[in-house]
Amino acid sequence: MEATVMNDSKDLILRRIREALKTPAPVPGGHDYSHAETTPSRPKPELDNFRQWLPKVENDFNSQWSLVTKSFNALKTDFGLLDSPTQLIDFVQELQRSENWKRIAFHRGALVTPVVDSLQTEKIEIKSGYDCQDLEKCEVGITECDAIIAQTGSILITSRSAGGRGLSALPPHHLILARPSQMVSDLPAAYELLYQRYGKDYPSMISFITGPSRTGDIERIVVLGAHGPKKLTVALLKD
Amino acid sequence: MSATYAQDFKENSGRMSQDLTHRAVIKKALNAYELKRDENRSKYLDWQEARQAAAEIKWEAINHLDRYLLEMTEKLEARGTKVFWAANAEEARNYVIQLSQEKKVKSIIKSKTMTSEEIHLNSALEKLGYDVIESDLGEYIVQLNDEPPYHLVFPAMHLTRTQIQAIFKNKLGSNTSDQPEELTMVARDIMRQKYLTADMGISGANFGVAETGMISITENEGNARLTTSFPKIHVALMGIEKVLPKLGDLALFLPLLATAGGGQQITCYNTMIGGPRQKEEVDGPEEFHLVLIDNRRTELLSDTEQRDALHCIRCAACLNVCPIFKSSGGHSYGTTYQGPIGSVITPHLRGLQDWKHLSSASSLCASCTDVCPVKIDIHHHLLHNRRNAVSQSPVWWEKILFIGFSAVTAFPSLFQASLKVARFFQPLHGFIKGSILDPARAWTQTRDLPEIPAKSFRQQWKQRS
Numbered sequence: 001m002e003a004t005v006m007n008d009s010k011d012l013i014l015r016r017i018r019e020a021l022k023t024p025a026p027v028p029g030g031h032d033y034s035h036a037e038t039t040p041s042r043p044k045p046e047l048d049n050f051r052q053w054l055p056k057v058e059n060d061f062n063s064q065w066s067l068v069t070k071s072f073n074a075l076k077t078d079f080g081l082l083d084s085p086t087q088l089i090d091f092v093q094e095l096q097r098s099e100n101w102k103r104i105a106f107h108r109g110a111l112v113t114p115v116v117d118s119l120q121t122e123k124i125e126i127k128s129g130y131d132c133q134d135l136e137k138c139e140v141g142i143t144e145c146d147a148i149i150a151q152t153g154s155i156l157i158t159s160r161s162a163g164g165r166g167l168s169a170l171p172p173h174h175l176i177l178a179r180p181s182q183m184v185s186d187l188p189a190a191y192e193l194l195y196q197r198y199g200k201d202y203p204s205m206i207s208f209i210t211g212p213s214r215t216g217d218i219e220r221i222v223v224l225g226a227h228g229p230k231k232l233t234v235a236l237l238k239d
Numbered sequence: 240m241s242a243t244y245a246q247d248f249k250e251n252s253g254r255m256s257q258d259l260t261h262r263a264v265i266k267k268a269l270n271a272y273e274l275k276r277d278e279n280r281s282k283y284l285d286w287q288e289a290r291q292a293a294a295e296i297k298w299e300a301i302n303h304l305d306r307y308l309l310e311m312t313e314k315l316e317a318r319g320t321k322v323f324w325a326a327n328a329e330e331a332r333n334y335v336i337q338l339s340q341e342k343k344v345k346s347i348i349k350s351k352t353m354t355s356e357e358i359h360l361n362s363a364l365e366k367l368g369y370d371v372i373e374s375d376l377g378e379y380i381v382q383l384n385d386e387p388p389y390h391l392v393f394p395a396m397h398l399t400r401t402q403i404q405a406i407f408k409n410k411l412g413s414n415t416s417d418q419p420e421e422l423t424m425v426a427r428d429i430m431r432q433k434y435l436t437a438d439m440g441i442s443g444a445n446f447g448v449a450e451t452g453m454i455s456i457t458e459n460e461g462n463a464r465l466t467t468s469f470p471k472i473h474v475a476l477m478g479i480e481k482v483l484p485k486l487g488d489l490a491l492f493l494p495l496l497a498t499a500g501g502g503q504q505i506t507c508y509n510t511m512i513g514g515p516r517q518k519e520e521v522d523g524p525e526e527f528h529l530v531l532i533d534n535r536r537t538e539l540l541s542d543t544e545q546r547d548a549l550h551c552i553r554c555a556a557c558l559n560v561c562p563i564f565k566s567s568g569g570h571s572y573g574t575t576y577q578g579p580i581g582s583v584i585t586p587h588l589r590g591l592q593d594w595k596h597l598s599s600a601s602s603l604c605a606s607c608t609d610v611c612p613v614k615i616d617i618h619h620h621l622l623h624n625r626r627n628a629v630s631q632s633p634v635w636w637e638k639i640l641f642i643g644f645s646a647v648t649a650f651p652s653l654f655q656a657s658l659k660v661a662r663f664f665q666p667l668h669g670f671i672k673g674s675i676l677d678p679a680r681a682w683t684q685t686r687d688l689p690e691i692p693a694k695s696f697r698q699q700w701k702q703r704s
Contacts, residue, residue, distance in 0.1 A: 008334075019537075
């Protein structure tokens with residue numbers, strides 16, 4: 001393979017770019033660019049400042065919780081807030097009964113392991129070298145997550161926290177077990193968390209999941225379950 | 240050549256704008272979009288400042304493009320990504336083809352990428368016998384129907400459910416009702432095994448991230464996540480202008496793209512990919528190839544006046560509000576990128592003289608500039624293209640006409656006299672109006688010139704005082 005690697009045009013493209021950039025372009029800010037230098041100084045377009053412009057999120061837990069439940073409802077994410085580990089197990093077992101799970105796939109974790117141990121079904125643990133055809137036959141994929149974003153009702157997962165790339169995307173139901181304390185206010189906060197948690201070595205896949213898979217490609221009518229999970233459930237165990 | 244593209248556009252847009260069924264379909268879809276967009280836009284504390292910040296970030300990236308591209312590719316390569324720099328469409332196509340041959344690839348699954356439309360990748364791969372399937376529902380529908388995407392973001396928005404039902408019946412032999420749910424499930428069932436058995440997954444990239452060496456993919460269906468999870472080889476196609484300086488910039492750009500593009504607060508999946516499967520990971524492609532595509536983007540970069548057109552994040556907000564797009568329809572353009580932004584950049588990507596007509600097909604209402612989430616000065620660029628086209632290749636009779644016009648308007652007496660002559664001849668024009676004998680027939684065929692009044696305003700004014 002190495003022998004036939006094609007030569008690419010890296011040098012040519014970089015040369016073209018540098019040649020083009022010799023002439024500076026006016027900075028954005030209206031049609032009359034000459035005033036750009038003198039306009040009142042605005043906050044720099046940086047992560048710390050995005051919050052001033054994006055949809056507002058209050059600082060206290062209760063308002064963030066009511067915001068996130070509103071988003072969950074609007075985007076058809078099911079959720080439960082559970083008081084104790086027993087309640088969490090009951091919650092998941094009830095899901096199993098109502099959906100008649102025969103085969104589940106999961107990624108081990110402090111929250112997931114006890115719950116999965118309590119289920120009487122065929123279980124596939126997602127670890128190195130799993131067979132994707134086995135995963136395809138599972139009715140549900142159970143994972144943990146990195147964070148819940150109040151602003152958008154999104155769940156932040158990575159290939160490290162949620163058992164790779166396929167487990168949260170292929171089974172028709174994605175069940176996420178989390179703690180309410182994993183809630184962060186908004187997208188800027190979620191990115192700060194990513195910097196802090198993974199800054200030295202990022203997982204190869206990071207994803208914000210907001211609701212079950214959907215499409216509007218036929219007459220702009222929303223249909224759930226296009227290719228990814230048809231159902232998304234978040235079960236939160238109180239800290 | 241230029242006459243052909245312009246003539247095609249004129250014919251097709253003329254035909255489409257009289258197709259009332261088509262216009263009703265588009266109107267219905269876009270009205271729903273507009274309501275959702277306005278609802279979500281109103282949640283921003285300051286939408287205008289958010290746009291301004293996005294414009295400044297893109298300005299920074301584009302005006303230091305060499306630095307950010309190098310930073311991104313070095314980070315990606317350090318984690319096992321193969322980066323290929325393609326100067327043009329052919330190089331990009333050949334790279335994917337050669338890779339497929341070397342790796343003995345048979346089937347390829349694709350998630351939505353307009354860049355692949357730009358370089359005509361599908362037809363090249365299919366010619367060589369590869370099985371290529373589009374997994375995005377809209378893309379899949381237009382692929383089955385043998386037509387290019389109608390719209391950057393909603394590829395099949397021109398088709399009704401009944402038409403899609405018929406396409407599925409003819410091409411797939413499926414026997415479903417015309418309910419969108421049922422039709423969607425047909426595609427879902429077909430695609431599931433494809434994700435697991437395809438040898439190669441091809442995706443686009445909505446953003447590149449220099450700081451951490453990643454690409455970011457925005458989608459709703461989950462098809463891009465599946466395409467980039469299971470096939471052994473993942474190839475991402477990305478225009479060189481898509482790079483952002485920092486990972487955190489996405490905290491602004493992801494919601495901005497979703498709101499402007501689909502009227503959503505955020506799309507269902509926003510996935511950042513920073514390499515192939517890493518050592519400690521349980522799955523993911525063994526190889527990740529990023530194909531960076533110039534294809535005359537550097538030419539646009541050297542036009543400082545229009546450089547900000549490279550800020551475009553392909554949200555298609557400008558298409559959705561454009562009166563020309565709404566009545567002419569996406570296919571009339573004959574371009575990869577439709578609508579106002581397509582009319583701005585296509586002359587740069589494919590030649591000004593061949594595509595200048597698109598810049599003239601505008602009412603200059605500026606709705607496009609108004610909605611652009613990165614504040615591209617779209618409607619002024621349409622004017623810039625018109626000016627550049629004329630100065631590059633002046634039209635002799637237009638020149639004479641304007642010399643004549645400026646002479647007449649420079650002398651009031653001459654102007655008055657010519658009005659008198661015109662008033663005399665106007666009734667005679669009725670005999671040839673719109674016919675082949677009429678030199679102004681392009682205009683007069685469908686329009687009436689108001690009758691020149693017997694007395695001009697100046698004359699009336701003089702009489703009154």
